[in-house]
Amino acid sequence: MERLGVGILGAGFVAKFHLRAFANIRGIDVVAIYSRTLERARDAAAYAEQLGLGRPKAVDDVWDVLRDPRINAVWILTPNDTHAVYAKYVAEEARQGKGNLIGVAIEKPLARNVMEAREMLNAIEKSGLLHGYLENQVFMPSVTKGKEVLWGIGAKYSGRPYLARAAEEHAGPHNAWFWRPSISGGGVLLDMMCHSLEAARHFLYDPRKGKDSLRPRYIYGETATLKWLRKEYIEDLKKRFGIDFSKEPAEDYALAIVTYEDDEGNVSITETRTSWSFVGAGLRLSFEVLGPEYSLYVNTLQPELFTFISRNVRIPPSEEFVEKQNAEQGLMPIIPDEAIAYGYHAEDKHMVESFLKGKMPVENWYDGYLVVQLMMHAYLSAEKGVKIRFDPTQVESYVPSYARRRIE
Numbered sequence: 001m002e003r004l005g006v007g008i009l010g011a012g013f014v015a016k017f018h019l020r021a022f023a024n025i026r027g028i029d030v031v032a033i034y035s036r037t038l039e040r041a042r043d044a045a046a047y048a049e050q051l052g053l054g055r056p057k058a059v060d061d062v063w064d065v066l067r068d069p070r071i072n073a074v075w076i077l078t079p080n081d082t083h084a085v086y087a088k089y090v091a092e093e094a095r096q097g098k099g100n101l102i103g104v105a106i107e108k109p110l111a112r113n114v115m116e117a118r119e120m121l122n123a124i125e126k127s128g129l130l131h132g133y134l135e136n137q138v139f140m141p142s143v144t145k146g147k148e149v150l151w152g153i154g155a156k157y158s159g160r161p162y163l164a165r166a167a168e169e170h171a172g173p174h175n176a177w178f179w180r181p182s183i184s185g186g187g188v189l190l191d192m193m194c195h196s197l198e199a200a201r202h203f204l205y206d207p208r209k210g211k212d213s214l215r216p217r218y219i220y221g222e223t224a225t226l227k228w229l230r231k232e233y234i235e236d237l238k239k240r241f242g243i244d245f246s247k248e249p250a251e252d253y254a255l256a257i258v259t260y261e262d263d264e265g266n267v268s269i270t271e272t273r274t275s276w277s278f279v280g281a282g283l284r285l286s287f288e289v290l291g292p293e294y295s296l297y298v299n300t301l302q303p304e305l306f307t308f309i310s311r312n313v314r315i316p317p318s319e320e321f322v323e324k325q326n327a328e329q330g331l332m333p334i335i336p337d338e339a340i341a342y343g344y345h346a347e348d349k350h351m352v353e354s355f356l357k358g359k360m361p362v363e364n365w366y367d368g369y370l371v372v373q374l375m376m377h378a379y380l381s382a383e384k385g386v387k388i389r390f391d392p393t394q395v396e397s398y399v400p401s402y403a404r405r406r407i408e
């Protein structure tokens with residue numbers, strides 16, 4: 001195959017990042033964009049056109065994407081509660097072999113719990129489709145280069161890395177559904193620790209031996225709601241999103257420590273922290289990796305570009321400088337191209353190239369599945385208040401307490 005016809009499900013926040021990434025990838029035709037509301041799909045199609053991606057068809061019926069014979073791959077970019085449903089539709093359509101589908105890529109988290117993730121894996125395996133898991137952080141240029149240096153120099157001359165820290169923090173999500181754990185499946189642990197867990201694991205496995213050479217043994221998790229149950233912030237969420245967080249609270253802070261063992265019995269640890277209660281310039285992604293004679297760190301709020309804007313001007317709120325920006329004044333970091341810095345471009349390029357070559361992407365639903373298992377262990381550990389052994393049978397039908405509970 002020389003060109004990949006792509007259909008996109010979801011025309012929201014993350015779809016824009018993917019469109020920006022697609023604009024710099026060869027061999028791709030964005031054929032159709034679906035949103036629940038036609039207006040939103042049309043806006044995204046117009047944005048695609050503005051980026052030089054032609055004029056994709058805008059639709060509000062998901063089947064108008066899945067049954068279009070020009071479409072070879074589907075990107076699922078819709079809210080968490082729809083992942084299992086849309087994944088099963090795509091898999092069933094491919095299984096019946098009516099269209100020309102060869103692959104599907106899905107945003108993080110793969111699913112809200114292990115039950116959903118298992119069903120999705122079963123369906124995709126039966127369909128024979130190639131599957132990509134869209135974990136952009138393992139494709140960040142700084143992470144890719146960092147891993148090369150860690151293993152190509154650090155590990156080669158002094159031994160494997162043993163500790164990886166990863167954190168993702170901002171002041172809270174941009175849409176109402178994220179704040180409702182009965183819909184999203186959980187709070188910040190589910191929303192953002194999926195990234196940090198996978199990025200930290202990525203740093204620690206030996207690239208010559210592959211991911212399976214590193215096995216999780218124990219997990220300790222901690223969750224709390226530190227900010228958003230305070231009275232003034234409950235009101236703020238009511239005003240902005242029309243939701244009552246006091247009736248359906250979720251964690252806005254989470255920590256997990258995972259102990260891994262490699263194939264030689266070496267122990268390594270990942271420390272991951274995520275929060276929706278961080279007020280700084282904007283989204284902060286940070287990583288730190290330690291080895292016997294080396295270390296490495298990344299902090300996206302320390303880019304090469306800063307601006308200073310004086311107190312004498314009033315600038316309307318925007319996200320011109322960084323995602324989830326909290327201010328427009330003073331000394332501000334700017335990320336020149338977030339679709340590149342956060343890894344969307346490299347991940348989409350990898351997915352497109354893999355599908356065109358008929359190869360399984362390196363980051364795929366098996367990774368997404370393990371990440372869901374790790375997250376469920378972290379929730380369970382936090383709920384029990386103890387460190388637990390990694391044993392997938394104990395989370396097979398587990399649902400985090402935040403997603404189970406609604407206070408009437």
Ligand SMILES: NC(=O)c1ccc[n+]([C@@H]2O[C@H](COP(=O)([O-])OP(=O)(O)OC[C@H]3O[C@@H](n4cnc5c(N)ncnc54)[C@H](OP(=O)(O)O)[C@@H]3O)[C@@H](O)[C@H]2O)c1
Pocket residue numbers: 009010011012013014015034035036037038040041077078079080082107108109134136175177191
């Ligand atoms: N990789 C990352 O860093 C990253 C960043 C953000 C989000 N994500 C993930 O990407 C996915 C989408 O997030 P987003 O931020 O793009 O969401 P969003 O801004 O709320 O957009 C959601 C899109 O899905 C459509 N949709 C389809 N079925 C829906 C349903 N049943 N309920 C609500 N919306 C529905 C919406 O349609 P209408 O608007 O027309 O109703 C909209 O086009 C999530 O799984 C999220 O976790 C990943």
